[in-house]
Amino acid sequence: MKITDIGERGLIDKIADRVCYKSGRVIQGIGDDAAVLSSKKKFLIATTDMLHRKTDFPVILTPEDIGWMSVAVNLSDLASMGAEPLCILVALGLEEDTPLDFFEGIIDGIVGCCREYSLDLVGGDIDKHSELTIVGTALGEAEKVVLQSGASEGDMLCIMGAVGGSAASINLIDKSAHLTDELINLMRAKISVKNPFVREGIILADFATACIDTSDGLAKSVYNLAEKSDVGFVIDYDRIPVDPDLAHYIDLDVLLYGGGDYGLLFTVK
Numbered sequence: 001m002k003i004t005d006i007g008e009r010g011l012i013d014k015i016a017d018r019v020c021y022k023s024g025r026v027i028q029g030i031g032d033d034a035a036v037l038s039s040k041k042k043f044l045i046a047t048t049d050m051l052h053r054k055t056d057f058p059v060i061l062t063p064e065d066i067g068w069m070s071v072a073v074n075l076s077d078l079a080s081m082g083a084e085p086l087c088i089l090v091a092l093g094l095e096e097d098t099p100l101d102f103f104e105g106i107i108d109g110i111v112g113c114c115r116e117y118s119l120d121l122v123g124g125d126i127d128k129h130s131e132l133t134i135v136g137t138a139l140g141e142a143e144k145v146v147l148q149s150g151a152s153e154g155d156m157l158c159i160m161g162a163v164g165g166s167a168a169s170i171n172l173i174d175k176s177a178h179l180t181d182e183l184i185n186l187m188r189a190k191i192s193v194k195n196p197f198v199r200e201g202i203i204l205a206d207f208a209t210a211c212i213d214t215s216d217g218l219a220k221s222v223y224n225l226a227e228k229s230d231v232g233f234v235i236d237y238d239r240i241p242v243d244p245d246l247a248h249y250i251d252l253d254v255l256l257y258g259g260g261d262y263g264l265l266f267t268v269k
Contacts, residue, residue: 001100008126014104018111019121025086026120037087037122041141044086047077053132058173058191060184063102065192066134067109072193073215074138075117076262079197080213081147082205083140085119090136093129106134117198144205146266151210151229155267160197160204163218164250165190165243167258172249186245193262204266211266217259225265 003011025037051057051073057066071088078085090110094103114121119138151157169187172179179187204211210229214221218240226233242250243261250258 063105161263
């Protein structure tokens, strides 16, 4: 069965059937023109990410991985700001011949990540597209916000999360026919951001002076933090936490420029 067999309304109903609002923050969720939520904290944090089949979803990812990742990348942005996740809206651009079970797998991944991190899926959109495209827009709330521009002279630069695992995994995909199932499953987990640092980001908000996620690679993240804060950093190369699971496949280029790890790079006094 294809998604066209049940139409947009049928697809929305399949999403709504999987969603359960447990936070008590959703006044009106999926099914109206817009969602209505209550917020209890001082700042409302908003972020959005667009992901594409060709550039962001390697062939080894399952539909569930794709759905999970589409939420997790937004959670990483909220984490870097010190925000507690509130809700997410997800827009799906689907190829017309998309199998219904593939669509349902994506939704299961989206809902699974939302449940794991107490994030309410409150709406979105579905449309035809030339390639699978997913846009997530997440909202969070915070009492204190951590910006990229808050570092100052004398601060210590720290990182949470190992480096190089995602990029090394992508580099290995062409060799996947010769890899074990165990290694392929590990690669899937690295690429699809199975563990965004949501809770850790909330804790960091109490003492970090600046923060950025490392999705664009370690070198670019350090540069962006330095530029925004108008400071410079001296990096101790030997203390960079190379991903131990795939260390054999991580060279200097992957370590510095690979990207896709979604760790948190932050400064403290």
